[in-house]
Amino acid sequence: MSKSTLKFCWVALMAVAGAETAAAARWEKGYVVAFYDPAFRFGGRADYSRGTEIEPGVDCPHGSTVHFAVPAQVAQSLSLVRWRSPKEVEELANPPATGLNRDPAGVYFHTWRAASAYRGYNKAIETYINPFAAEDPGQPQVTSRIGEGFNLDGKVKPGDFVSPEGEKGVDNQLYRAWGCDAPWRGANGNGTLVLRSNDKMVEGLYTIVIRISGNKDPLNDDDATLEIGYSPDQIVKDARGNVGMDYSYRLLHSEQYTKLKARIKDGVAETEQADIHMPQIAWFENQTRDAFFRQGKIRVVPNADGTAAGLVGGYRDFRALYTQNAFAQSGGVQGVREHEDHVALYYALRRNADGMFNAKTGRYDGISSAYRMKLVPVFVVEPDRPMGIPSRESEARRRQAFDVTAAATIKAVDTLVPQEVPSGSGELAATDGIEIGPGGVPIRGRGGKGSGRNSAIPTKR
């Protein structure tokens, strides 16, 4: 063998060995979630309205919900309350601009939020804690067939969506049920609560990070790992106000953390199907908690600029979704301000529930869902020492208000025994100095936070 041949063989051997070493090297990618919203596919035309219809489209033929937006609609909702006379309903729908507030809009706001909070079959039943005790006011639902998400049950059913890429059997009944709900619907994430929750997240309410790692080719690795969870580090913005790239974030192994097996194919990461714990969407501190996805999955699709598009899906407990949406402040405040009706949302959740079958009750406790995440590349690191999710002392009262209200609601829904508004609940808190008295009467300046216990109230009429 000539010297030159030997040299060639040596170089070739080294090249192969080097390639193998590179392929076997540990690789890691980190992302911070820069935008997080329910995977509701907007099908309207932005800024277009038709009469009272807001941005009608293929998703919602009559546009976004207009609950508590116009007197006629309010009258229709309150007419379902059997203990209210037609005259009373008319007066509540068109309140005189006197008395409660000098601002006429305020009169509507407080009158409607108060009346909306008492729509049960008797005057003593607070509606948002006991939604099953009020008649269904009806909810516009998504009628189109295209939707984002995952085929969670491995089946193709008549009510399933087809993904924009053509995948059949997509389970995202949360989109079906709530996709026309005004605060969550809009072009490019401009629904009011989408904007608000993302603004709060970017301003430091909570941070979510993702770390994908493996030991093979970062573009094709069938034995990778994806971790997702809460970070105690506030999102850092760049000089333009966008979420900055390449900063470092700690990933806590907390109750809002999950490690999943993943497969990378042509750069796209997709996890196994398993329970997922990670932060849920929040716009107040008292809502910051675990979004528990059962039989969940995560997909991360890289973009050419280094960012990525994430999708997380799974079945969520309908009670967690309902309370998360209703009780950040109070059901009435949220409903009138955002033009959504939590009674309608409650019934839509239960009607479309398709997971977490409860053999004891014979009903589904979960609904399939999917959430989008815009991901910005960062470094995800371990904390110096183990730590839990920090709590904010200043928010303890509000968090407790949420917890006691949610607990009362869950008890009511599970037992069908209507519950009183618990002491300290946000449902009792004054807004602009106005509280809500029994029967849905707005009361100015009574002060205090009300009273009551988490106990049963008379159920018969």
Add this chain to the structure above:
Amino acid sequence: MKLCLLFGLVGCFVLLMAQEHPPMVPPADPGVFTVKPTGPDAFKLIVKGHVFTSRGDIEKYLAYRAARLAIEKGGQWFTLKEERGAGEGVAPKRDSEGPRYSFRMKNFRPVWRFKSNGSPEWTRWSPFTGAPFLSADPKTISDFDVSAEIVVRKGPMDDADPLAFEAWALSDLLVNQVSPPK
């Protein structure tokens, strides 16, 4: 002292049991509620009584029994087959683009029969005729029956059907409100 303690414990137990037990509708006397199959998954439900309380109370009891029957038969929802005679209007229209409902109580409209003023003859009242509910003094009603025909359905609910009722949702709403007539 021991007696007080015992009474206290018994009281706590009774309170606990009252809290934990789900609401129950009292059982009906024999003959008050009857069900007759009328076809595949179709049933005619009749509620009979002698003491008229109110239209709403009695119709709600019938609706509750319809919901429970659907659940007992393994269904998730049912549709009401309206008993419309000739010239009694048309059924509410389906609006597939409008709001969706778990139930619309205003569309649960059963047909009534009653005997009043000592007469042995039945008088029929249909909610679709436009006639006022009772031509007789309610106090003179000696017998009444209210009937509805339903079809029990399985699988996801057709929530655009104005005559569709989700059985569990309706049962949840009515369970605390109804009791059988006498």
